[in-house]
Amino acid sequence: MRYMMMHKLNDSNPVHWTPTPEFIAKFAAYMDEVNKAGVLLAAEGLLPSSAGAATVTKKDGETTVVDGPFAEAKEVIGGFGIVQVRDQAEAVEWATRFADLFDYDIEIEVRRVSEYE
Template sequence: MRFLSMIRADETAGQGPTEQLMADMGQLIDELTRSGQLVSTAGLRPSSEGMRVRLHRDGQLSVVDGPFTETKEVIAGYAIFEAPSRAEAFELTQRFLRLHGTGWDLACELRQIDGPGEGCTHSIS
């Protein structure tokens, strides 16, 4: 089973990763990639460089350029895990969060990814 862990952070905190955190993260990423537990991971650029595209019920599209001031927490990064259970994916998510140590206020949303024919009710084409 695959799981998506979306890391949420407060961009206004002005906090960035230290060199030590980046080194520790690199070691964990290498370990989990070699074991086959980590499919993909990346940090995301600031929301000020992003945009939000919305499809409204009337079929119209609207676009809002970042930053998204109405949102305190934004998705700052993600990881896709290959895990036999939700509990194992939870453990992997905890390992990523614990690397940050104290002084951080982070949250992760962990959700299973549906594959073809596994309950996905819509597709993007």
């Protein structure tokens, strides 16, 4: 089963977008571990909305595009990973290990990827 793990960051907090050397070292060790386990399919970090972003909304037949930065958005997706694991419990375990890397509050959403049989 494939699961996507998406972590949310405060878009207006510079601390969330400027990792320390200590965090980078912990992150590298985590990535080494998840790679050696053979479960990582993809992972990317995202830049804050001030670096270039847009939302596209379609409502009542009308499409609206709003360019970033998103001052009204407190949290945005800061990055994602896709893992291939046995079950949701294993995906949550990897997400929990990832959350442990951070020295501030973090939310990670774990969602199963749709797979048509």
